Every structure is written in structure tokens, then in C-alpha cells.
Amino acid sequence: MKISLFHYLVSFLPSVALVKGQAALLSNVATSPPEIDVPGPKTIDGVVCLPPNLLYKPFDPLRPKSVPSYSLSQFDESQIVGPTANLDADVVELLNSLTVEEKVGQMTQIVPTMFMGCDGLINMTATIEYFDKWKIGSILADSPQKGGRWNYNSPQRFANFSNTVQQVATTYGSKIPMIYGLDSVRGANFVKGGVIFPTAVNTAATFNPIHAYEAGKIAAKDTRAAGVHWAFGPLADVSMEKRWSRNFENFGEDPHLAGEMVYNSVRGLQGNYKMDRSRVAACMKHFIGYSAPINGKDQEPRYIPWNYLMEYIVPSFQKAIDAGVATGMESYGAVNGGDVVSSSYLLKDLLRNKMGFKGMLVTDYVEIDSQYTKHMTAFNSSDATRLTLNYTSVDMSMVAISIDFANDTINLVKSGIIPESRIDESAGRILQLKKDLGLFEQPFSDPALIDTVGSAQDVEVARNAARESIILHQNKNNILPFSIDEKVLYIGPNMNSTRFMGGGWNVHYDGPTDAEGDAIYDGYGDTIMLGVQQITGKNIGWYTGFDITGKRVDDYDELVRLARCADKVVIGFGERTTREVNGNINTLVLPVDQTELVRRITHETSTPTVLVLIQNRPFSLGSIPDWVDGIINAGLPGAYGGLPIAEALYGKYSPSGRQSYTYPKMDYQTKVTYFTGIWNEYDPQFVFGSGFGYNDISYSNITVSSTELRPGCPITVSVSATNNGKMTQLEPVLMYTTQNIRRRYTPEKYRLRSFDKKEIISGATVNFNFTLTAEEMMFWTVDLDHILEEGPVTITMNAFNKNNVTLPIYLYTN
Numbered sequence: 001m002k003i004s005l006f007h008y009l010v011s012f013l014p015s016v017a018l019v020k021g022q023a024a025l026l027s028n029v030a031t032s033p034p035e036i037d038v039p040g041p042k043t044i045d046g047v048v049c050l051p052p053n054l055l056y057k058p059f060d061p062l063r064p065k066s067v068p069s070y071s072l073s074q075f076d077e078s079q080i081v082g083p084t085a086n087l088d089a090d091v092v093e094l095l096n097s098l099t100v101e102e103k104v105g106q107m108t109q110i111v112p113t114m115f116m117g118c119d120g121l122i123n124m125t126a127t128i129e130y131f132d133k134w135k136i137g138s139i140l141a142d143s144p145q146k147g148g149r150w151n152y153n154s155p156q157r158f159a160n161f162s163n164t165v166q167q168v169a170t171t172y173g174s175k176i177p178m179i180y181g182l183d184s185v186r187g188a189n190f191v192k193g194g195v196i197f198p199t200a201v202n203t204a205a206t207f208n209p210i211h212a213y214e215a216g217k218i219a220a221k222d223t224r225a226a227g228v229h230w231a232f233g234p235l236a237d238v239s240m241e242k243r244w245s246r247n248f249e250n251f252g253e254d255p256h257l258a259g260e261m262v263y264n265s266v267r268g269l270q271g272n273y274k275m276d277r278s279r280v281a282a283c284m285k286h287f288i289g290y291s292a293p294i295n296g297k298d299q300e301p302r303y304i305p306w307n308y309l310m311e312y313i314v315p316s317f318q319k320a321i322d323a324g325v326a327t328g329m330e331s332y333g334a335v336n337g338g339d340v341v342s343s344s345y346l347l348k349d350l351l352r353n354k355m356g357f358k359g360m361l362v363t364d365y366v367e368i369d370s371q372y373t374k375h376m377t378a379f380n381s382s383d384a385t386r387l388t389l390n391y392t393s394v395d396m397s398m399v400a401i402s403i404d405f406a407n408d409t410i411n412l413v414k415s416g417i418i419p420e421s422r423i424d425e426s427a428g429r430i431l432q433l434k435k436d437l438g439l440f441e442q443p444f445s446d447p448a449l450i451d452t453v454g455s456a457q458d459v460e461v462a463r464n465a466a467r468e469s470i471i472l473h474q475n476k477n478n479i480l481p482f483s484i485d486e487k488v489l490y491i492g493p494n495m496n497s498t499r500f501m502g503g504g505w506n507v508h509y510d511g512p513t514d515a516e517g518d519a520i521y522d523g524y525g526d527t528i529m530l531g532v533q534q535i536t537g538k539n540i541g542w543y544t545g546f547d548i549t550g551k552r553v554d555d556y557d558e559l560v561r562l563a564r565c566a567d568k569v570v571i572g573f574g575e576r577t578t579r580e581v582n583g584n585i586n587t588l589v590l591p592v593d594q595t596e597l598v599r600r601i602t603h604e605t606s607t608p609t610v611l612v613l614i615q616n617r618p619f620s621l622g623s624i625p626d627w628v629d630g631i632i633n634a635g636l637p638g639a640y641g642g643l644p645i646a647e648a649l650y651g652k653y654s655p656s657g658r659q660s661y662t663y664p665k666m667d668y669q670t671k672v673t674y675f676t677g678i679w680n681e682y683d684p685q686f687v688f689g690s691g692f693g694y695n696d697i698s699y700s701n702i703t704v705s706s707t708e709l710r711p712g713c714p715i716t717v718s719v720s721a722t723n724n725g726k727m728t729q730l731e732p733v734l735m736y737t738t739q740n741i742r743r744r745y746t747p748e749k750y751r752l753r754s755f756d757k758k759e760i761i762s763g764a765t766v767n768f769n770f771t772l773t774a775e776e777m778m779f780w781t782v783d784l785d786h787i788l789e790e791g792p793v794t795i796t797m798n799a800f801n802k803n804n805v806t807l808p809i810y811l812y813t814n
């Protein structure tokens, strides 16, 4: 029997929609959501409580239908669709009809926890109060259950929740539809069934931006299915500090690579978002300079020379703006000692004036308050709010857990400290965004999208991204690939685990809890051993060896004995699933028990051994590469990474991933990037761009259309790649430049200018063509001039690779 979760709603809401004011935009806003029935608990005094006899399940027992395939109407995406810079007339009309309180409400974003009842389910009294009294314009995050139940909601239950809140928003207070934002950063990772994609660092490793586009497009659809309109992604930072817990969330360390991925991610998430209701507003974050914490710990200070910031960190954000990103999020903490959230230089001069961002800007979590609670740059809440409003162009405060921002801003405007024009500017941007997303036409979710969540069609897209992200680093004596009749001993806590392949932003912020385990996926995911079983047809056992924190749990003597009788051994290293402050570590040194097991197996047996890395941080491998025969870096390939890893081991395809960041040897290299100075040491464990496949690929015939490179006259660089191997190879080709002499900024060893990836069948030769412009050879000097210098330049294909090829050209400034 179904018991009604929200039946009390009927008694709370007027049956006739109230029409607010005269503004045309509000005259047709629907206030009746589609009914998305979810079986559930009863309400007691207007609050939903789970009955005590309800069977405990860590996750929502409801499932989407997950149809095997689907097709949605395709809108024209050939033009870039971006923020509407000049407000539409009907938006201006609505804005002009609003009171100060209503405008400030639009700028206020809170978390659902603020209005959840005793069991974490919605408290209608509180919800109505926030929307009626404070005229809240936005909410964020999923609806966590205080009781820990159903902490992971099906799209049905999520949509039922979103629509319930939306109905309150459109019925009470300003009656303006609320915009709902969610951290859908790798698929709709907080919606049960939503395909959890590889992390950004893996997407970057594919060197194939289509994967950023497709992951964005599917994330958007699944997010919309849950009644959510706004995804807090992509992360446009470049990875500058390899101990940092958020390393995996960025598209690697290279500005060009990250820029291409960010661009495609925005296009995928947004598409033609002013027409297409299966797309969301994207949010480039975190603006700016978040990724270089001085001690490697999250939110710690960053000291970044401004020329360095302009040269390496700004470009990937600029690509998000070029892609039409609708919103942006400022960064936590301080850059060079100054809070970002009150920085006129960063958020006005740079972001709005220099970079031309016209979209809506939100703060990071509680960041306005942090000025007086953490950073000690403001005296109190009102002071902090004043600083942000007066000095920056922030439009919305992710105040999250209080209404201080709304109250302060109302007081500041009413007392004339902040002019009303300042809040008009921000409220206007927010209303326009809501209009662009279609919220005034249809504020509620589209129930038709629910059945597509978790479709096999999407799973295959995620698996393809994972396949292309897997990096083969070492393959002594061609130990890989295995044949299916070989006896392989599998060891490692992540060998049969879905959650450990995911890392953070995977079901929950820190991944599933130990208590939830893999059960929480309810079948939406796979594991390496399930992949091995599918390929070999055998249910091969495996051993934990050590736990996910690297502590010995099995008898190593026994494992050594088993290794002796095996044909091959696979050992998987992993890491807890965390992010942000919870993921802080002190060092990249591996736990001793992990290293010890590898040492014993490689020293006490002659069985060839393969190390599989499934981790966020690049832990120091020490002597392990000398001991083992094969090394695969699988990064964090996501909930469907198991089959792709198994397929790589058994040669179902030839790996084609490349390191998207410099993998350091030890802690002293955590801030080293490949674009270090031409004369500086670059000797990491795995260089940027390293990785190979099971085929030998040779390069030849590098040519240029002209050896003179001049502004306004791009040249074409061509190279041929021949597959001398037996299998088909997807081959990425990375084109770098080196300016041999450069007076005003030490030339970098290399700079990636372009890349492409093509399929080369066995025996075939494929031509790769790239365009190179003089403009991209411009650089920022220490005096913050952006200039070009004449001189010789070397073009290199696949730098640091044994099959690199080079060609000299000459760069002119006119």
C-alpha cells in the first residue's frame, strides 16, 4: 500500500493560484506540479516522519525505469548560447514590481536542511515561512536525511521534493519560481541511478573533449529529471598542487587541455539552454586561484604571482566564458592575502571587465559569513555583507544555513549604505537566468525524463570515457594484456568495489559511508571483478590484502604462496573516498603495508605483477616501478569503471589515456608542472602526457605550411602516425611549442598548443593536422604586459615521449 508522503500539502496550499502584481512574466506561472507519486511515510502535525516500523534501507528503494535507450528532441546547438546581457523587457518589468525584500530574497540561497522536519523530510511550516517571509530565490544541495535514511534519492523522490518546494515558492512570498542548484559535477552524482562518470582528471586523460561534452549533457538531463535546473560545474581550475584533495576534480594541470575540456563541458551541460528543457545552467568555478594551497590542504592560502595567474589560471575560465557559461562561483578563501569574496580586483576588474563575464555570480558555501567567522576580514555579518555587495559583483549568496544575508542586505539598502541599484543589478541577472531556463513557463520537473535516468545508453557513454582515460605507464616484457585462461591473482580493497572507483562527489560528498558500502548503488555500477567475470566467464576470487587506508588485513605469507602458484598478479592501490577538508593528507608517502605486500610478492616470487592505481592523489611509488612489470593508472574512473579496467587488462582494447598532470616522485615535486622553465629540473614519476597502448606507434613526416609564424597568419602543422601493432589504436597526438629564447619570461620547457585523437587501425598511417597561431605564443611578463617576442620556436609532437618528433620554425611579431 502506498502511504502519501506529501498529502498534507493539499491542506496547506490554496487551491487557486494567486497571481502576483501585474508583471506579465508571473501571470502564467504554474503552481500545480505534475504528480510524481512516491510511497512513503505519514505526516504528523504537518511534518513528515518515517513510521518506526519502516524497514531500514540506506537508500531510496524506488528506482527509475532506466529504459535501455531513449532519444530527446535535438535543439540547434551550432551557436553558442550564453547569458542574456541586457535584461528582457518583461524581466525589467518584473524587477520593477518587486519590493526590496523580494529582490534581496532572489539573491538568497539556502540549503533544504533549513526547512527539514524531524526525519529530515520536508517541514511545510518552515518551508512556507522561508518563502513567504524571506522570499527565498534559490536552494541548493540534496535533501539530506537527518535520520540518515534515504540519503540518496531516486529521481522520482527528488522531483517530488523539488516540485513540492517549487509549489511553495510559486504560491507564497514573491511567487517567483526558485532556482535549484546541485553539485552535478560528474553526472547527476547525487541522484540515484544518475550515471556517475569518471572524474574530471580522467576526462582530461582521454584527451578527447567529446567526453566532457557528453558527460555534461547526460548530467544535465538527469539533474533536470530531479527538478533541478543548475549544476555547480565544471571546475575550471588547473591542478597546481598534487596533494590537494580536489586534484581529481580538475581537468589536469595544463591551461589548454583544461580549457578545451571546460569549454566542452559547458556546451554539454547547457546546450541550447534557452530552448532545451533537458539542459541546465552550468557554473564555472571556483573563480579564482583555488587550486594552489600553500600546504596542499583545502581552502588554505594561495600565493600566486599575478602574471602566473594570468598566464596559466585565467585561460580555462576564459574558455568557460567563451562557451557561454551562464553562471560562475567565486572561490573560497584568499589569494595573495585578500579574500576573493570581497575582491573588487578579481570579481569586478578581472572577471567582469577584462574577461567579459555577463552571467550570474554566486558565492561559495557560507563564504560571505566566513569573512567574520574565519578570515577575520570583517567585524560582523552586516560588515561582511556590505564588503561583498559594495566591492564585488556577486549576485547571489550561498548563505546556505542562515538568512543573515537577506536580513543584512535589507537593512543595508534601507539605511542607504548599499544603493538599491546594486541589488537591482543582481536580482535582474537572477530573474533573467530564471527566464532563460524557462522557469516562468514551467517551474516544475519534466516527469518524462525520469525513465531515462540510468539508461544503458548513458552507461555506455560513461564506460567509453573510462576506457579512454585509462593510462598504461609500464608494460615490461609485454606482461599485458592477459589471456583469458591465465590464472590471475587479484589483490586489493578496490578489486570488487564500486565506491572506491568513484572518489568524492559520488552518491555523497565524501562517497558512500562504510556502512552503506556498495549496496547504496542498488545495482547502478560495476566492479573490476564483475568485469573480469564478464570477460573470462569465470567467477575468479580476489583478496583484500590491505584495507582502503593501506593497513594489512590478510596474511601476507598466504598471499605470497598464492602468488607463487599464479600466472600473474594484479595489485590495486586505492584511497578513501573523500574531498575538500575531509580529504586533507600530510604526505604522498604510501602506507607501509601496501608497499610491503608488493615488495614481498615481487621479491619472493617470480610471478609477473601489475599495479593498478585507482586514486585521487598521485602517491609516491618509490621503488615499486622497478619491482613490478606493469603499471596502469586508472585515476577515479567512476561507478562504471570496473569493466573498462578489466577490458584493459585483457586487451579488449588498447589503452589510450595520457597523464593529464605531472605525477610527482615525492612530496618535493607536488607543485611541479611540465611547463616549468626550460633549464629547470623536470624529472617526475610520470610526465605530463605520458602513457602508451599495446601497439607501437611511429611518427614521421612532420611538416608545416610555413616556417614563418606571424600574427594574423596561422600555419598548419601536420604529422603522420603509423600503427605498427596488431590492434586498433586510439592515438592522442599532443602538439607543443618551445620558444627557444625569450627575454622577458624564461621560456617554458614546453607548452601544449593543440591535441587531437584519432583511431588508427593496425598497419595504417593517419595524418594529424594542427593549426598554430602567433597569438597563442603571447605571454604575460612579470610587469603584467601581454606580449609577443620574436625568435626561434621548436614544435614538438608528443614531448617527453620516445616517439617525439620536432620541427623548427621562426616567430615574428608582425
Ligand SMILES: *[C@@H]1O[C@H](CO)[C@@H](O)[C@H](O)[C@H]1NC(C)=O
Residues within 6 Å of the ligand: 003, 004, 005, 006, 007, 033, 034, 035, 036, 037, 038, 039, 159, 160, 161, 163, 164
Ligand atoms: C509527492 O508524492 C506524494 C505521495 O504520493 C503525493 O501525494 C504528492 O502529490 C507528490 N507531490 C509532488 C509535488 O509530486
Ligand SMILES: *[C@@H]1O[C@H](CO)[C@@H](O)[C@H](O)[C@H]1NC(C)=O
Residues within 6 Å of the ligand: 047, 116, 117, 118, 123, 124, 125, 126, 129
Ligand atoms: C517545523 O518548522 C517550524 C517552523 O520553523 C518549527 O516551529 C517546528 O518545530 C518544525 N518542526 C519540526 C518537527 O522540525
Ligand SMILES: *[C@@H]1O[C@H](CO)[C@@H](O)[C@H](O)[C@H]1NC(C)=O
Residues within 6 Å of the ligand: 379, 380, 381, 382, 383
Ligand atoms: C558591525 O561592524 C561594523 C563595523 O565595525 C559596525 O559599524 C556595526 O555597528 C556592527 N554591527 C553590529 C550589528 O554589531
Ligand SMILES: *[C@@H]1O[C@H](CO)[C@@H](O)[C@H](O)[C@H]1NC(C)=O
Residues within 6 Å of the ligand: 386, 387, 390, 391, 417, 418
Ligand atoms: C564602496 O566602495 C567604494 C570604492 O569603490 C568606497 O569609496 C566606498 O566607501 C564604499 N562604500 C561602502 C558603504 O562600503
Ligand SMILES: *[C@@H]1O[C@H](CO)[C@@H](O)[C@H](O)[C@H]1NC(C)=O
Residues within 6 Å of the ligand: 404, 407, 408, 411
Ligand atoms: C534582522 O536585523 C535586525 C536589525 O539588525 C535585527 O534586529 C533582527 O533581529 C534581524 N532578524 C533576524 C531574523 O536576524
Ligand SMILES: *[C@@H]1O[C@H](CO)[C@@H](O)[C@H](O)[C@H]1NC(C)=O
Residues within 6 Å of the ligand: 496, 518, 527, 529, 530, 539, 540, 541, 542
Ligand atoms: C563482487 O561483488 C558482487 C556484488 O557487488 C558480487 O555479486 C560478486 O560475487 C563479487 N565477486 C567476487 C569475485 O567477489
Ligand SMILES: *[C@@H]1O[C@H](CO)[C@@H](O)[C@H](O)[C@H]1NC(C)=O
Residues within 6 Å of the ligand: 700, 701, 720, 722, 765
Ligand atoms: C612521408 O613522406 C614521404 C615523402 O612525401 C612519403 O614517401 C612517405 O610515404 C611518407 N610516409 C608516411 C608514413 O606517411
Ligand SMILES: *[C@@H]1O[C@H](CO)[C@@H](O)[C@H](O)[C@H]1NC(C)=O
Residues within 6 Å of the ligand: 705, 716, 718, 767, 768, 769
Ligand atoms: C593536412 O594537411 C596536409 C598538408 O598541409 C594536407 O595535404 C591534408 O589535406 C590535410 N588533411 C586534413 C585531414 O586536413
Ligand SMILES: *[C@@H]1O[C@H](CO)[C@@H](O)[C@H](O)[C@H]1NC(C)=O
Residues within 6 Å of the ligand: 799, 800, 801, 802, 803, 804, 805
Ligand atoms: C625524443 O626523440 C628523440 C629523437 O628520436 C630521442 O632521442 C629522445 O630520446 C626522445 N625523447 C624521449 C623523452 O624519449
